[in-house]
Amino acid sequence: MGKIVYEKSKGLTDTPLHYCPGCLHGVVHKLIAECLVELDILDKTIGVAPVGCAVFSYRYFNCDMHEAAHGRAPAVATGIKRALPDSVVFTYQGDGDLASIGTGDIVHVAHRGEKITTIFINNAIYGMTGGQMAPTTLPGQKTTTSPYGRDPAHCGMPYRVSEMLATIPSAAYITRVSVYDIPHIVRAKAAIKKAFQMQIEGKGFSLVEVLSTCPTNWGLTPIESISWLKENMEPYYPLGVYKDVSASEGGN
Amino acid sequence: MGKKILMKGNEAVAEAAIRANCRFFFGYPITPQNEIPEYMSRELPKRGGVYLQAEAEFAAINMIYGAAGSGARVMTSSSSPGISLMAEGISYIIGAQLPCVLVNMVRGGPGLGNIAPAQSDYNQAVKGTTHGDVHLIVLAPSSIQEAVDLMYDAFDLADLYRNPVLVLGDGMIGQMMEPVEFKEATNKKLPPKTWAATGTRNSPDGKRRIINSLFMEPEDLESLNLALQKKYKEVVEKEVRYELYKMDSKLDVIFTAYGTTSRIVKYVIKKLEEEGIHAGLIRPITLWPFPQQIIGEYASNSSAKAFVSVEMSSGQMVEDVRLSVNGKKPVYFYGRTGGIVPEPKEIISYVKSIL
Numbered sequence A: 001m002g003k004i005v006y007e008k009s010k011g012l013t014d015t016p017l018h019y020c021p022g023c024l025h026g027v028v029h030k031l032i033a034e035c036l037v038e039l040d041i042l043d044k045t046i047g048v049a050p051v052g053c054a055v056f057s058y059r060y061f062n063c064d065m066h067e068a069a070h071g072r073a074p075a076v077a078t079g080i081k082r083a084l085p086d087s088v089v090f091t092y093q094g095d096g097d098l099a100s101i102g103t104g105d106i107v108h109v110a111h112r113g114e115k116i117t118t119i120f121i122n123n124a125i126y127g128m129t130g131g132q133m134a135p136t137t138l139p140g141q142k143t144t145t146s147p148y149g150r151d152p153a154h155c156g157m158p159y160r161v162s163e164m165l166a167t168i169p170s171a172a173y174i175t176r177v178s179v180y181d182i183p184h185i186v187r188a189k190a191a192i193k194k195a196f197q198m199q200i201e202g203k204g205f206s207l208v209e210v211l212s213t214c215p216t217n218w219g220l221t222p223i224e225s226i227s228w229l230k231e232n233m234e235p236y237y238p239l240g241v242y243k244d245v246s247a248s249e250g251g252n
Numbered sequence B: 001m002g003k004k005i006l007m008k009g010n011e012a013v014a015e016a017a018i019r020a021n022c023r024f025f026f027g028y029p030i031t032p033q034n035e036i037p038e039y040m041s042r043e044l045p046k047r048g049g050v051y052l053q054a055e056a057e058f059a060a061i062n063m064i065y066g067a068a069g070s071g072a073r074v075m076t077s078s079s080s081p082g083i084s085l086m087a088e089g090i091s092y093i094i095g096a097q098l099p100c101v102l103v104n105m106v107r108g109g110p111g112l113g114n115i116a117p118a119q120s121d122y123n124q125a126v127k128g129t130t131h132g133d134v135h136l137i138v139l140a141p142s143s144i145q146e147a148v149d150l151m152y153d154a155f156d157l158a159d160l161y162r163n164p165v166l167v168l169g170d171g172m173i174g175q176m177m178e179p180v181e182f183k184e185a186t187n188k189k190l191p192p193k194t195w196a197a198t199g200t201r202n203s204p205d206g207k208r209r210i211i212n213s214l215f216m217e218p219e220d221l222e223s224l225n226l227a228l229q230k231k232y233k234e235v236v237e238k239e240v241r242y243e244l245y246k247m248d249s250k251l252d253v254i255f256t257a258y259g260t261t262s263r264i265v266k267y268v269i270k271k272l273e274e275e276g277i278h279a280g281l282i283r284p285i286t287l288w289p290f291p292q293q294i295i296g297e298y299a300s301n302s303s304a305k306a307f308v309s310v311e312m313s314s315g316q317m318v319e320d321v322r323l324s325v326n327g328k329k330p331v332y333f334y335g336r337t338g339g340i341v342p343e344p345k346e347i348i349s350y351v352k353s354i355l
């Protein structure tokens, strides 16, 4: 008898993922699913899918799901959590969804200290609609709506969501991670687990920003995408913990 | 039945909602309906409910979407510009077939308009609320007592048809005071909310629930639309409501008016009677479904020379009256806009000018 060394998480359904080859959305799905199972909360979790490439995530996460309008996942999650305070609620959102059309929603879900968890996929572009500029698009980065490269004189510099949200008093846990190699995947999983734990303990709003790739719309191979992320995104969006109320509780 | 108490319309609407077992309210302040969220913020926490002030109306309606999908009895209230901001969310709620109650205490438009009473959101309420092939069930009270009674029905209708119900008032209904009596909750037998997403541990069949309005395959989306239309057909067959006032056999003119203007028209009818002009009123209580059939019957069978639709708009409901009359009699319109409530004497002289 062979020993099972790896199994697909029960937190995911058997539906094949539709993401492009080399896209990191799938890796993040897997981590969330594993955390929900390991924390034994899958049967009381309600997820909120965004509008973006992850729109079909309601097909993949093996728990109850809501599909929200573009940018509105935090408001939908608020309604769910207020109606079902004993449940675990998460949103899964891209950078167009969260940092553009839904900026108000994410700021206010943090401001109210909603006991929900947000997984924020920052890939510096709009994936689903075909590669348009996002608020997170880097200076000089070419997209279908910044064909000459993002010009900060024309449309400003990309803003940093985690740093901004960390200034909000009722945000409990804000961290930025990536998933481009095994050590980073391990750290990202720990962050996601901690974010859910903060919710379960009623500490307040938790968000994990994940630097991710979009090989299709970046026009790069999966391997090149990872190099591009490391060389361009990571310096502008430094990884790290931006807020952690549990750390300050313990005293430094 | 309890005893009669004097109450402001907005507060009475809020109290009626709580008595109808609404326990969740999400909203954003806007005049002339602020007493509703204020009342809710005071009362709901004491009565086992949740009041939450959203950062904007588009957030409020999406909180409603989340709470409704979780099986909660939930409502919001707003006034004209706020309802415009809710439009996208309302379509998602209809697409996902969820129940909720919306209140619009209509104010003068367009734009920021003003805060005086108006009926200029009729078309928005019954025809153009949002995208897609959808309807709201629209209830239009003409007194505070009726607003109270309709709130109970609004929640039941929403649950029964799994569709939002809009209670369309105006600044007058919201702001004036009248004596009201509250009945106990209807406790109508309603289908259990087995579709709600409350976590699989609570699922009656152990299966997970998805609250969704996305159907990529055209055949699947058409199926949703056919299901909605089937529901709407049933609503049209079963839920039309109207009041007939002085619709006697010997009529010279038939008024159509709803809400605040219908009360002025009732006074006008008495005054015309004194001058020997026989007038009656068909007052739609449901604006959608519209009481098309009864209007059509009177168009065919009554002695009246004409219909006159009186509204606080530039002529919106009158289009539905014309469709219902279907060319059988002339249909006239008298209206004031901008937050002006028409005076009986203007209506009287208009009627005389057309007879």
Ligand SMILES: Cc1ncc(C[n+]2csc(CCOP(=O)(O)OP(=O)(O)O)c2C)c(N)n1
Pocket (backbone or CB within 6 Å): A051, A052, A053, A054, A070, A093, A094, A095, A096, A097, A098, A121, A123, A125, A126, A127, A128, A129, A134
């Ligand atoms: C109100 C509204 N505006 C615009 C759109 C079109 N739209 C769909 S997804 C999207 C951007 C998605 O990008 P992002 O959130 O970064 O997610 P990604 O696809 O990159 O994962 C846009 C603009 C929409 N569905 N709804």
Ligand code: SF4
Pocket (backbone or CB within 6 Å): A018, A019, A020, A022, A023, A024, A025, A053, A123, A127, A128, A213, A214, A215, A216, A217
């Ligand atoms: S378009 Fe980009 S973000 Fe979307 S699935 Fe493909 S690679 Fe991933």
